[in-house]
Amino acid sequence: MSQFSFLERLSVPTYDNDEYATTGRLFIDHEKCNGCGVCSQICPGKAISIRGEGKAKKAYLDEDFPQCMSCNDCAAICERDALKVVVAYDFGLYYKKLNRGAFAPPRRY
Amino acid sequence: MDETAVVAGETEVATGADWNPVERVILERRSVRKYKDRQVPENVVRRILEAGRFAPSAGNAQPWKFIVIRDRAMLDEMERDVVRLCKVFKFFLDWRTSPLGRSATWLMAQTFIRIKRNQLHPIPFGAITLIAEGKLRAFHGAPTLILLLEDRRGVSRPQVDIGCCGENIVLAAQSMGLGTCWVGFVELLKYGLKWRKRLGIEFPYRICEGICLGYPVGNPQGMIEREVMDVDWYEDGAMRKVRQGGDDVTV
Numbered sequence: 319m320s321q322f323s324f325l326e327r328l329s330v331p332t333y334d335n336d337e338y339a340t341t342g343r344l345f346i347d348h349e350k351c352n353g354c355g356v357c358s359q360i361c362p363g364k365a366i367s368i369r370g371e372g373k374a375k376k377a378y379l380d381e382d383f384p385q386c387m388s389c390n391d392c393a394a395i396c397e398r399d400a401l402k403v404v405v406a407y408d409f410g411l412y413y414k415k416l417n418r419g420a421f422a423p424p425r426r427y
Numbered sequence: 428m429d430e431t432a433v434v435a436g437e438t439e440v441a442t443g444a445d446w447n448p449v450e451r452v453i454l455e456r457r458s459v460r461k462y463k464d465r466q467v468p469e470n471v472v473r474r475i476l477e478a479g480r481f482a483p484s485a486g487n488a489q490p491w492k493f494i495v496i497r498d499r500a501m502l503d504e505m506e507r508d509v510v511r512l513c514k515v516f517k518f519f520l521d522w523r524t525s526p527l528g529r530s531a532t533w534l535m536a537q538t539f540i541r542i543k544r545n546q547l548h549p550i551p552f553g554a555i556t557l558i559a560e561g562k563l564r565a566f567h568g569a570p571t572l573i574l575l576l577e578d579r580r581g582v583s584r585p586q587v588d589i590g591c592c593g594e595n596i597v598l599a600a601q602s603m604g605l606g607t608c609w610v611g612f613v614e615l616l617k618y619g620l621k622w623r624k625r626l627g628i629e630f631p632y633r634i635c636e637g638i639c640l641g642y643p644v645g646n647p648q649g650m651i652e653r654e655v656m657d658v659d660w661y662e663d664g665a666m667r668k669v670r671q672g673g674d675d676v677t678v
């Protein structure tokens with residue numbers, strides 16, 4: 319069976335349609351995060367914002383439509399190992415992702 | 428002899444062995460999007476370009492030309508023009524915000540997305556909006572920009588060669604403690620006459636990609652998680668789907 323239907327080939331999804339589009343999703347450990355804001359500064363999708371005051375200052379993934387491209391550059395720069403991507407982006411239909419599995423670090427075969 | 432030297436056919440790699448220095452550079456490289464003002468010394472940039480010069484290319488055509496831009500005023504002007512062009516795209520194509528009205532812009536966008544399926548993929552489409560709104564910087568404030576021009580007379584697919592050349596550049600820079608980021612958005616500059624004239628870009632050359640370069644703020648490098656890719660593997664008369672964690676499927 320083909321992984322790509324003819325209909326999918328013809329259909330370009332409307333990017334902001336929740337029915338097809340999944341943006342990247344982060345897990346942010348608020349126990350570890352100190353709200354330093356470095357991740358939000360370097361995020362290419364500007365998907366992270368820092369909210370709260372003092373000790374409650376933490377990183378949050380934007381709720382509305384975070385343009386997270388699941389690059390994990392935020393995870394690389396965070397000194398506290400407080401966040402990482404748990405869901406990869408997928409825009410469905412014509413742009414759906416094929417032949418991919420779960421996230422894993424480099425593997426020493 | 429240098430003890431790290433690799434001897435062809437003699438260097439063994441045991442399962443689970445530590446990463447060698449080259450693997451480390453490859454695996455720890457991350458795109459850098461925040462730079463210090465400090466300029467990269469000229470000799471370092473020249474050395475990095477040497478890595479590009481020795482990249483493989485189809486038919487040894489070497490279908491590239493480098494333009495190095497380290498002039499702050501010029502970089503700022505280029506950035507302003509990229510922003511301006513992104514604003515134009517956003518005006519005509521972003522149905523969420525365009526003053527032209529949702530349905531008209533949506534129809535226009537759907538048409539153009541079908542014509543430019545790669546350029547208007549949701550990710551660059553979103554980035555155009557971010558750059559137009561001034562939220563994302565095109566060159567990330569880096570002090571040096573290397574433009575990779577493509578010689579369109581190259582053998583078979585010159586853009587593949589540019590990719591090899593650029594990756595050599597990026598990895599060499601990484602090995603010298605520099606940060607880099609590819610800047611696909613330089614492509615926008617080829618739509619106007621201004622920069623082609625100013626930089627003297629004429630046939631057979633065409634702007635293909637950019638790489639910005641500098642000293643990173645903080646420590647952006649490191650190994651991260653990425654999605655595992657399925658691999659079709661043919662051996663001993665069978666095909667396996669190689670998946671994560673060794674649970675391969677024999678077909």
Ligand SMILES: Cc1cc2nc3c(=O)[nH]c(=O)nc-3n(C[C@H](O)[C@H](O)[C@H](O)COP(=O)(O)O)c2cc1C
Pocket residue numbers: 362387389391456457458459460608609610611612613636
């Ligand atoms: C050809 C090419 C063009 C790119 N263009 C841009 C760009 O315009 N802006 C940007 O921030 N990143 C750009 N990138 C960087 C990618 O976003 C980045 O490589 C990807 O998210 C993976 O992250 P990593 O490089 O940190 O591993 C580009 C990368 C490539 C290979």
Ligand code: SF4
Pocket residue numbers: 346350351352353354355356357358376377395396397398399400401
């Ligand atoms: S870089 Fe880490 S500690 Fe700093 S705000 Fe982001 S998640 Fe929190």
Ligand code: SF4
Pocket residue numbers: 342344360361362363364365366385386387388389390391392393403
């Ligand atoms: S994974 Fe990349 S795009 Fe997503 S929030 Fe982190 S830095 Fe931003």
